[in-house]
Amino acid sequence: MSPLMMVRRIGFYVVIAVLMAFFAVPMLWLASAPFDSKPGLGLRWPDWTLDNVKTTFEHPYALASLWNSLVICVVATAITATFAALAAYALSRVRIPGRDLMLYVLLLLSSVVTGTAAMVPIFVMMFQLGLINSQFGTALVIAGGMLPAAIFILKDFVDSVPRSYEESARVFGASPFQVLTHVVLPVARPGIATILVWAFVNAWGNFLLPFLLIREVGKQPGAVLLRTLQDEGGSANLTVIPVFSLLYSIPVVVLYVLVNKRYGFRFHGGIKS
C-alpha cells in the first residue's frame, strides 16, 4: 500500500468517526440518564438504578399519555392508510388531465399547511366544532395532513401493479372493490406497509397539533406530556423525563428496526429526478 493510499484510508476513517460521533453522542443520554440515580442534563456514566422507572410508572399521567398516543396514532394511521389506498388506486387508473400537477400541489400544500400556516384556522375550526380536547378530532386533522403525501407515495406502488391482473379478475366478474382488495392491494403490499409505518411514526411524534387541540392534561399524548414535564412545578422533572423519553421512543425504534430488517431503508424510485 502506497503512502498516499494510506493517508486516504486514514482520512476516510477519521471522517467516518467524526460523523458517527456527531450523530451518536446526543443519543447516548437516552441510554444513560434513565438509569442514573441522579439524572441530569448532560452525559455521565450512570450510577445504576431502576428507581426512576418506578417513579415514572407511578406518575399520574405518564402511562395514560402513552395510551392516548396509541389511540390517536392508530386512528390516524388507519384512516390515512385506508383512504390513501382507495384514492391512490382510483387516481392511478383514471385518466384526468392535470392529475399529476394536482397531486403535486396538494403535496406542497400539505407540507406547508399542516406545519404551521394553518394553525389559526384549524384551532378556530375545531374550537367552533367543539372538538377541542377530542382525540378523535385531533386524529382526523393529523390524517388530513398526511393524506396527500400518503397518496403520492402509494400511487407509485399501485402504478407498478400490472393491469392484466385486474383485467382477468374483471373478466370473472369481480367488482371494482373486489379487484382492489383481492388483486391490487396484495400485490402492492410493500407500499401499504411503507404507508402504515410512515403514518404511524409521523402521528406518534406529532407535537404541534395535539399541543394546540388537546388542552386537558389527562387526554394529551406522550409528545405533549413530555413537554409539560419540562416546567411542571417550576423546573424540569428529571426523574421522570429520561425514562419517559425512552418509553415513548421505543415503539418508533422497534418499528424502524422491523422495517429496516424486512425492506431496508431505501428509496425505490418514488422520488423522481
Add this chain to the structure above:
Amino acid sequence: MGFVAPALLLIAVFLIFPALWTIYIGLTNYELTGPNAVAPQLVGIDNFVNALNDALFQNSLWLTALFVLGSAVIGQNILGFVLAWTLRKAKPGLRRTVESLVLLAWILPSTVVAYLWFAVLDRDGGTLNSLLGSEGTAWLVEYPMLSLIVFNTWRGTAFSMLLYSSALAAVPPSQLETARVVGASGWQTVRDIVFPHIRGHVLTNTLLISLWTANDFSPFLLTAGGPNHASETLPVFIYRQALEGGQLGYASAISLLLLLANLVVAAVYLWLLRRKS
C-alpha cells in the same frame, strides 16, 4: 371515482378549507378574547401593512431565511451528500451502523430529540461543555441560532443521505472508472461527473428540505423563540402571536405570507427543473 371521495373530503376539510380560511381571517381583526373575538371586523390589508412595518416580523423573516439556508440548503444537503458519497465504498457493516445512527436521529419524536439536545447544550454539565472544557457556556442562550442550525442539521440529514445514496447508485460506474483512470481528484469527479447526473435530485431534495425546515416547529421546543426573540423563526412567531398574544387575525396574515413564500420557492424550483429538461 367514489374511491377518491373519502380522501378528498378529509383533504378538503382539514387542508384546503383551513388554507382558504387563513386568507379570510388574515383580513380581519379577529382576536382570541375580548370584543374582537365576538364580532371581528374586516380591516382589509391592514394586517399585512402592519406586518411589513413590524420589526419583530422582519427579524423573524430574516431568522427563518438564516435557519433554512444554514441548516437545510447548506447543512443537511452537504452532510447528506458527504455521507452518501463516503459510505458508498464502505464495508456493509460500517455503512449500516452509520446509516442507522443518522436515521435514528431522524425518526425519534421531536419532543424527545429536544431533551437530547438540552443535554448536549446545557450550561451546567452539558455534554458539549464537558467535551470542550467550556464550562458555563449556555449555548441556547448565547448562540441560539447557531445551536438551532446545528440541531436541525443533525435532525434532518437522513433524508438527504437516503436520497443521495439512491441517486448515486444511478451514476454510470463506467464514467466513474474513467475519471479514476485519468487521475481526477474526488472533488473533480463529483463536480464534473456525479453532479450533472444528480442535478434533478439535488433540486428536489433542496426544495423539500427547505420547505420542511421553513415550517418546522421544533425551534419552539428548544428555545421557544428566545432569548428575547433571538431565535423566533416564523412558525414560532405565528404561534406566539396567535395563542400567546391572541392576535388571530394578525397571525393569519403572517401565515399567509409564509404560505406565499413557500409557493414562490416551489415555483422557482419547478422553473429550474423545467429548464433542465
